């Protein structure tokens with residue numbers, strides 16, 4: 001991987017982290033709405049409960065990805081970055097552009113997740 005590619009990846013990771021951080025704020029405000037008027041409405045309350053479990057899942061996924069990106073951005077300047085942790089082959093740049101936090105190549109990921 002060239003230096004330029006690393007710089008580009010770092011920039012796209014920063015963008016992604018910014019976006020995810022604002023998503024988190026957004027989801028959080030949906031999970032804890034400050035509207036009090038729905039309180040007496042049972043159906044609305046139930047719908048909100050249902051939405052909440054979906055939102056919690058989204059929230060968790062967002063946090064997980066943010067964590068992965070934050071650790072990837074710290075690693076991007078090291079030699080380990082972009083190397084598959086399983087087969088130790090370089091991860092294709094095209095994959096890193098899509099998922100810069102990747103620590104496995106596609107083959108190893110599929111094997112590890114049992115596909």
Ligand SMILES: [Zn+2]
Pocket residue numbers: 084085086087088089104105106107108109
């Ligand atoms: Zn691999």
